[in-house]
Amino acid sequence: MPTVSMTVNGKTVSRDVEARTLLVQFLREHLNLTGTHVGCDTSQCGACVVHVDGRSVKSCTMLAAQANGASVTTIEGLAQGDKLHPMQEAFREHHALQCGFCTPGMIMSAIDLVKRNPNPSEETIRHELEGNICRCTGYHNIVKAVKAAAANM
C-alpha cells in the first residue's frame, strides 16, 4: 500500500492507504475528519469541497495520492481557535443552512469564490455556486450570507 503524506489543517499526516483511496475517504475514514461530506457519486453536489493548496477541490474527485505533499484545509480547519471564519459567521447570521449537510462544502466553495471575486454580485455568487447543491435553503440565504461575508473578509 502506498504511503500518502500531506498537511491537513496545519498538521502533517502520513498514512498507508490503498491506491484507490479518494481524498474524501482519506479525510473521513483515515483522519476522522467527518465534516467533509459525500453527497453524490458523480462529482456534482459539492458536499465534499475542501481546499488543496488554497484552491477549492471536490475531494471525491481526487485520489488521496494526488494530494501527496499538498496542504489541505477542511471545514474543521477554518476557525482560529474559538474564532469562526467570517464565512462561517455569515452562514449562521443569515440562516444559510438548514440540515447542514451541504454546508461544509458550500462554505469552502464560498470562501474560494470570494477570494477570487472580493466583491461578488448576486449573479456571480449564484453562478459560482452552481457546483454545490443545497436541497434545503433554496439558496436565497446562502447568497445573502456570501455577500455579507465578502464584505468582512
Add this chain to the structure above:
Amino acid sequence: MTAESGIGASVRRKEDRRFITGNGRYTDDLNRPGQTYAFFVRSPHAHARIKRVDTTKASKMPGVVAIFTGKDVADSKVGGLICGWLIKSKDGSPHKAPPHPIIALDTVRHVGDQVAVVIGETLAQARDAAEQVQVEYEVLPAVVDPKDAAAKGAPQVHADAPGNLCYDWELGDKAATEAAFAKAHHVAKLDLVNNRLIPNAMEPRAAVAEYDFGTDSYTVWSTSQNPHVLKLLLCAFVLQVPEHKMRVIAPDVGGGFGSKIFNYPEETVCTWASRQIRRPVKWTAERSESFLTDAHGRDHVTHVELALDKAGKFLAMRVDTHANLGAYLSTFATSVPTYLYAPLLAGPYTTPQLYIEVKGVFTHTTPVDAYRGAGRPEATYLLERIVETAAREMKIDPAELRRRNFIPPDAFPYQTPVIQQYDIGNYHASLDKALEMIDYKGFPARRAQSEKKGKRRGIGFSSYIEACGIAPSAAVGALGGGVGLWESGQVRFNPTGSVTIHTGSHSHGQGHETTFAQIVADKLGVPIENIEVVHGDTDKTAFGMGTYGSRSLAVGGSAIVKACDKIVAKAKKIAAHMLEAAVEDIEHERGVFKVSGTDKSVNIAQIAFSAYVPHNYPADVEPGLDETAFYDPLNFSFPAGTHICEVEVDPDTGIVDIAKWVAVDDFGTVINPMVVEGQVHGGIAQGVGQALLETCVYDKQSGQLLTGSYMDYCMPRADDLPSFEVGMTTTPSPLNPLGVKGCGEAGAIAAPPALINAVTDALGIKHLDMPASPEKVWRAAQANRPRMAAE
C-alpha cells in the same frame, strides 16, 4: 431577556455551531468497533424471475464476512415491510397489499430491487465481492406508467393484484356532482400529469446496526425522520424483536422531505444481519442507490373538470386520477393519493360538490410515497391549473375569479364537502397582499417592456390551502391510518435552573433546537442559552411520532406547551410554600411567581433548586421539576396563502427566467420568522424544481431509470433560482395552544401551479406538462408565434 428570544423573535439557530464547523454527527460519520460494511446486489432489470443466485465465487473473495439472499431472510422468518394505512376501494374491499420482502425471493420488480447483501470487512471488499455474485434472471416484460399499467393486457406486477390495481377509491357525492355539472354555464377541462420526482435529500440514507449478544438487544443508528415509528415497525411488524430490546437513534439527519419517514429494506437487513454475524453492520447509500431506492414522489395522471355558473362561481369539480404506487407499497404510500390528496381539492374555495376517483396502480418502478407536501401539491396543482384555465376561458381576471370563490373570512369554521373542517383563514387578505407586493397593476407595462426585448412575460397565481399536523388520532384511525398522530414533549428542569426539552419529533433541518427552546424561553422565562433540545433517540425521549406533514410545531410544540403548563402548576405550589402564601394567590408570568398584590416573588430557577433540594418544601408535593405531556390535536391545521410569480420566456431558447416571486402565507403564529422564511424559500425551490427542471424518467420498454444521477436528473442550482419576496398574513389557529399551523411544505405546494400558470400565460397556451424545460417551452413558443406577431 425573553423578548429577544421568545415567540416571534428571529433567534439565530442554536444548532448551527456544529454544522458550520464540521462537527455535525450524521449516521455515516459514526463507526462502531468491529464494524462491517454491507453492499447490496441490486437488480439490473425492471421485472425478472430470479432463477439462481450463485455466491460461491463471491464468498471466496477477500474480506467477505457473509452473504445473504432472499432465501436466507425467508428461512429466518423475517416478515415483509408493511404499509400502515388501510384504504378501502369503492366496493368496500381493502387495498391489495402484496408481500414486500426485504430481499427479493424469486422475482425482482424494479431496477434496484435488492437481490443479495454482501457483508465485508471493508466497504471496498464488500463491493468487490458483490460484483462476483452471479444472478441468473429470466427477464419479463415491464410497465412503468400508471395508465399503461391499468390497461388491459399490461404486464402484471403482483399475481395477487389483478390489473395492477391496489385500490379503486372515491370521495364525494357523485350524483350531486353530476347534477351540478348538468346545470353549468361553463365547464373547464384539463388532462395533466403531475411529474414523478426523486426527493434527493443531500445526505444519502444510511444505517449502522449493532446487536449486543450480552443483553440480546439492538442499537440502530438510522437516517430517520421518525425513529420511534421506525423502531415500532422494525420490532413489532418485521423482525419480531420486543420493543424494549431495541434502541433507534436518528442523529443529525441531512434533510428528509418525506423520503426518510419510511421503513426501508436496507436498515432492516442491516439490523437482522448484525445479529446473524454478531458484529455491527454499516450501510450508506451511494447517490445512484438513492435514485434507485429512495421512495419517489408524485406521479399522477389526471383528468379534471370544473363546472362554473355564469358569474364564475364554482358549482362542482370532478377528478379522475391514476396514481403510480411503484412496485411495492412503501410505509404510507396508500394514503398519499387518497386522504392526503382528495380532501384538499376543495382548496380555499366554496365549491359545493366534488367527486374524486383515484386508482392506485402498481408498476415496475421504485415505490412511491410522501414527498414534501405529499398529496397536497398534487391537489393544489390540479386545482390552481383548472381555476386558471376557467378564468382564461371565461375571460375573468384570474385574481378576481379566485376572490369570487374564496371562502369568506367570516364563514369559519367551514365544513367542506370532502371531510375537512377548516378552523380559520383569510384568503382574501393573502391574495390582496400578494397583488400589492408584486404590483399587479404594473404588470401590463412590464409585459410590454419584455415584449420590446423580444421576450414574453407571464404572470401566474396560486392560492393554496394545505392540511398539516394530521390529526386527531381517532379521525386518522377512522380513515384507515394505522398509527396515532399525537406527539410527546418533556420539559425537564435541572437543579440549577437550566432546561432540557425532550421531543418525540425530529429535526433534520427545521431548526427545532432553536424554535422549541424559544417556546420554553417564552413560557417560563428561561434564558435560551440555558435550554437544550433532545430529539431523535428512542432511549432518551418518550414515544413520539416524528416529523413530517408540517406537524412538529403544531403538534410537538403544543405538547411542549402542555408540559410547560404542568411545570407552572407544580411550580405554583412550590412558590406558595416558599413565599408562605396560598397557591390561589400565586401569579405567574414568564418564570416569575408572585404573591398577587405584593412584590414578593421567586423565580423558576429558585423553584427548580428547591424542587431538587427539597429541604424546606411542601409536604404534599413530589420533589423534582420534570413534566411530560402527550398532545393529540383537535384537528388538522390549515395554512394557506397566495404565491404569484412572473416569468420572462425567451422564445428563441425556451429558457424561462423567473423575474419575480412573491409568497404571502398565513401560518398562524410564527415562532421564529427567520426559520419560517427559510422553510418557505426551500419549499419554493423544490416546487420550482418540479415545475421547471426535475422529472424522473423511466424507459417505457426496459423499465430502466433514465434519470439516475445528477447528470440526468436536474436539481435546482443557485443560478436556476431567483431571490424570493416573502410576506405573511396571520390568523392564529384557535385549535392549538400556540395558534400555529405549520410551514414546512407550503412552498412546495404553492409553487408549481404558480409557475406553470405564468409560463402558459407568457406563451398564450392552455397547458404544458411539467417540467417546463427549455425544449418544451421552445416548441410551444414556436408553435404559438402568431400571438406574438399580433401583439
